[in-house]
Amino acid sequence: xxxxxxxxxxxxxxxxxxxxxxxxxxxxxxxxxxxxxxxxxxxxxxxxxxxxxxxxxxxxxxxxxxxxxxxxxxxxxxxxxxxxxxxxxxxxxxxxxxxxxxxxxxxxxxxxxxxxxx
Numbered sequence: 001x002x003x004x005x006x007x008x009x010x011x012x013x014x015x016x017x018x019x020x021x022x023x024x025x026x027x028x029x030x031x032x033x034x035x036x037x038x039x040x041x042x043x044x045x046x047x048x049x050x051x052x053x054x055x056x057x058x059x060x061x062x063x064x065x066x067x068x069x070x071x072x073x074x075x076x077x078x079x080x081x082x083x084x085x086x087x088x089x090x091x092x093x094x095x096x097x098x099x100x101x102x103x104x105x106x107x108x109x110x111x112x113x114x115x116x117x118x
Contacts (some may be wrong), residue, residue: 083105
């Protein structure tokens with residue numbers, strides 16, 4: 001089961017977005033929503049052969065990932081959340097569990113980002 005969600009953090013200026021992203025990259029959290037951050041990839045130097053862009057990808061084990069990047073048109077920090085899980089139960093229950101996990105990740109990430117901009 002895959003579940004996704006977008007979180008946007010509005011700031012006053014594009015410069016503030018860049019500062020928040022740089023600060024988050026410099027001191028990333030060790031865990032989010034109780035899951036250890038196992039890898040951080042800088043999209044400015046991608047290993048996939050894609051063109052470089054500003055942003056980070058945080059892997060939470062094999063079960064979730066978070067992509068954080070600035071908006072290209074307004075002072076927003078955009079976060080794309082993805083949860084992956086094996087379907088060990090019926091589809092509806094697996095989807096409900098995935099949505100609940102997204103809720104936890106969103107709340108924790110929002111708190112981390114908002115605290116860092118204060």
